[in-house]
Amino acid sequence: MTIARTYIMIAKDGCEAEMKATVVALAAALKGIAGFDGVEALQDRKNPKRFIFVEKWADEDAQKAAGAHLPKEVMGRLMAAIDGAPDGSTYDRLA
Numbered sequence: 001m002t003i004a005r006t007y008i009m010i011a012k013d014g015c016e017a018e019m020k021a022t023v024v025a026l027a028a029a030l031k032g033i034a035g036f037d038g039v040e041a042l043q044d045r046k047n048p049k050r051f052i053f054v055e056k057w058a059d060e061d062a063q064k065a066a067g068a069h070l071p072k073e074v075m076g077r078l079m080a081a082i083d084g085a086p087d088g089s090t091y092d093r094l095a
Helices: 016-030 060-069 072-081
Strands: 003-010 036-043 050-057 087-092
Touching: 003 060, 016 036, 016 050, 016 072, 050 060
Parallel strands: none
Antiparallel strands: 003 050, 003 087, 036 050
16 A cells, blocks of 8 residues: 655754755655655745655555665755654555
């Protein structure tokens, strides 16, 4: 069953631009990974520190295996810009 993995992320004060650039880089890094089926990267218009990242996967195994393929440089930039851990959830895709 196809799934969607969502992350709600809050940028540290003053790190909104870096977070935006890093989220875009992360979305690009996912392309070509086995089982990957698309991504939506969103920034809140009223609260520019808030980002939502939605990954679409063939199944949960593909999503879990993807971590080994992500560039450490991009993940390091993300960890430097984010305020705390992301709020993540996994959903069954209905449409």
